[in-house]
Amino acid sequence: MKILNFSADTLCLLTIIAIVFPFLSFLMIILGKQYKKSTISIFNISISFISSLLIFSNLWNGEVVHQQVEWFSVGSYVFSAGFLLNNLSVLMMVLVSGISLLVHVYSTAYMKGDENIHKYWAYLGLFCFSMMALVVADSLLLIYMFWELVGFSSFLLIGFWFTKAAASQAAKKAFIMNRIGDIGFLTGMMIIYAQFGTFDIVKLFGNGGLIDSASIVDGMWISASAEMSVIWLSLAGFAFFMGTMAKSAQFPLHTWLPDAMEGPTSVSSLIHAATMVAAGVFLLGRIYPLFDSLVLNIITVIGIFTAFMGATIALTQNDIKRILAYSTISQLGFMVAAMGIGAYGESIFHLATHAFFKCLLFLAAGAVIHQLHYHKKQHNLEFDHQDIRLMGGLRKQMPIAFITMSIAAAALAGFPFTSGFLSKDAILITSFEWAEGYNGFKKLVPYIFMLTSWITVFYIARLIFRVFFGKPRYEGIKEASSVMNRVLVVLAFCSLFLLFSFNPFSFDGSWILHGFVSSGVKRFSVLHVIIPEIVTITSIVIVFMAYRIYGSGATKTFPENGLIYRFSNRAWYFDTAYRFLFVRPVESISRFSYKFDKLIVDGLVNLLAVGVDILSGISDWFDRNIIDGFVNGISSFARKTGDFTRQFQSGKLQHYLVTMLTVVIAIFILTYFI
């Protein structure tokens, strides 16, 4: 499918174009005037998308392009920077730039009239730049830099409506949670550098690279340049996985993602559903050879736990965006767990399909929210426009949103003819095949997958029925603007099977899967037939059940109280527990140190000030009274003496005579009587 043939140099140039153009929209908008128009941003991201497509068409399943230049050197250590364009990165490039383009277009309608819209475009540009650079970077150091930038731009966008207290709180929460993961990433990088002395991904993780050639002898992990205890290998793997846990919202660092929904819905769609959260999975893919079996087991357990937990929480949420957020957490758990069981290609495949249908789910939800908000403002009503209990009957009022969102929901649930069916079944079947080779808890993994995917069907069906079925609650809600609808339709097409495989019933024909190394587990053909059927039939039954409970002629009710309901509704009490375990102690420590600062440190300083004040008071008094007093005393003595003797010089004759007489008498007395 090559359209044009490019040389490696041209491809690098194209890569730079693809990366830099979104950054230009950031720069132009930050440095220049306040461009409220979307033209520049959309132009830039289009350029980026087109370049990505060209690169993709050239390099998919083609040769790997790896070009680097010397970046800087510290002493004798040389650090290089460059591009690594393999199947994973070119796929991610197209995915990121494509979905960004769609979200940009959607945002022109969704964010219309926002007074800070120029900042919105700038932040989106920054995000696209960092994400694009993240996926092509060839060095762990560069990846780390853009990893941080991605986290930062996500922080900016979550807190975009920073005047809302909840939004700024959520932005801080996301940033701090991500920092915890970043510490892991950094630790992993340090271990790798200590062991191999390079950050170059190709040198480290390539075929026959340093990781491959490092051997484990007698509990020591030996590379060409250094050796350390084998525990460091597992630690490094786990440390990198911590980065993934934070970015891809895995247990126990997942709690930021639902709160991140305070940002604009288009942002949630782009960053917190389709692209940024996939960065964690992408990182796992990039450094996959590093993980030993212990870390892979941890990854599997955490992934599957997250998938199950996210799904159960999504069951009882009432905020439409929160349901989708927990669904994202759950789906990311799927991808991570798939990485853990070695289903590398399947995981990336699910990442790609999930990006489209989850983006669509969010954007359609955004359309609903937007229209309800508009309706609310027009009629001066007061209700929570994100609460699905207050929606209903929008099927007839917003048919395009209904149809597209249903397609996305079907993809999420994994119904045939959708992309989700292919990727989810790929993971499911691979997990069954993988479990064949093991005993113990590993046997459980595929069953938890299956259970989770059924829960997924139920909650997404609940969402669709609640929002679009039943009696219309509000009169006069219209379809969202045509710009939004066109984006929804494009994404709906991308959520169907056609983009990924020509055969809607088997993932074997999927071109993405062929682009990655097979998981290498033994193939059981019988599973490929049975599992999709079981899953699909059960899913249909579940949808029917959900329709009975939440649909138009609801005959049954779902118990909305009780211990399990509350447990799920309060998101397994993670936030409460974290508040109790971490936030409170930190708060009391900081309150204590504030008091310490206020009382002891400030007190000491104040005491010193008071002491100096007293001392200077004393010296002031001394100066005024003793030294000045002495001088003044002398002068006043002289003055008084002068005044006294002056009296004798009154100029009056008789005074002189008196004086004279006194003196004579005094001399007389002195002479004769004393």
Add this chain to the structure above:
Amino acid sequence: MIPLSHFMLISAVLFCIGLYAVLTKRNAIQVLIGIEFMINAAILNFVAFGQFDKIKGGGQMFALFAIVLAAAGVAVALAIILNVYKHFRTIDPAKIDTLKD
């Protein structure tokens, strides 16, 4: 015969009256009179002590001499007072204080 002490007493009283007048009077003429009193007290002393020098009469001689000098002094003093009056338009010694710097 009048004893010497009576003369001495009268002389002392006269001197004191003269001194008082010199120190306290607000009129230069009265001050001059005070001075005359004091001179006369001295002359009285000369005469009183003259009884011990009857042959040469030194006391009498000095008394006459002093009377002449006092008359001359009074003439000069009155002339000065006259000039002072012309200059200051007053003869109150308390009001004339140009002797100070």
